[in-house]
Amino acid sequence: MKFVNDIAHVRLLKMDKITRPNEPLRFRNLVLVFCNAGEITFELNYTSYTLKENGFLIITPLDILTFEKSSADYSSTVLVLPSETFAPIIKDINLLNFKYTKQSPVINLQGEYLALYKQILSTLWQVKELVAEDEFDKIASLQISSLAVVQQDYYSKYIAKRDGGFEYIPRKKELFGKFIKHLVESHHLSREVLFYANELGVSSGYLNEVCNEVSGHSAKAIIDSAVTARLKYELSYTAKSIQELADDYNFPSQSYFTRYYKRMTGLTPSEFRKERAIK
Secondary structure, eight states, rough: EEEOOOOOEEEEEOOOEEEEEEEETEEESSEEEEESSSSEEEETTTTTEEEETTEEEEEOOEEEEEEEETTTTTTTEEEEEOOOHHHHHHSSSSSSHHHHHHHHOOOEHHHHHHHHHHHHHHHHHHTTTOHHHHHHHHHHHHHHHHHHHHHHHHHHHHSSSTEEEEEOHHHHHHHHHHHHHHHHTTTTTTOOOHHHHHTTSOHHHHHHHHHHHHHSHHHHHHHHHHHHHHHHHHHHHOOOOOHHHHHTTTTHHHHHHHHHHHHHSOOOOHHHHHHHHOO
């Protein structure tokens, strides 16, 4: 898995194609993607989504993103925010709204909210051409704060209410989010569903039920996907030996690690490294 590195300044970018499809990326920054045209499909934290025209995607730090494919007419505006920029913004956002964003990262804008988003992004493009980076950071922070306010108001009008409060996070989605968090932190320790179920205080059967309902994948499939993605990164971008990786990922032996990796990818770790070297 590849980390998208920290940045020092706000970045405003256009994206009309995806590079390195199907390679998992983990972000250190807050990333906002507004789809101008077409559509793109991707997995975020091992759940599948499609971002379509006028849709808005929010990627938070340590999210795991894998681009899959995009339409020929796909085009988007991308805002990448360093931590010193987004930290003061999100601390004032209603916590329920933030949790809803984590569980439903794609927002399909409509009406006056869509017009406001487009206006704010258009203003940012104009300002970017006029001022230096430091000044743009200050102006972008104000505009992004405006986006956050608009987003909160959008939630208050369009997200269903029940029993006097927001029904943002069904309990199973909340548990799934906690599972993904534990997996990101502990994927090197265990590949067993029982390990994560115990961490979350639920049975293995219930965790598997939740994963299937929320993501369409079993808990074991999600665990293996996360571990395999990370191992592909290690084999591609580090000089660690096969034995070192077996030890790091808590495999009982190098041969066990080799069998596991071949079962997941069709190649042994050594074969995978040779194939990557040829490319």
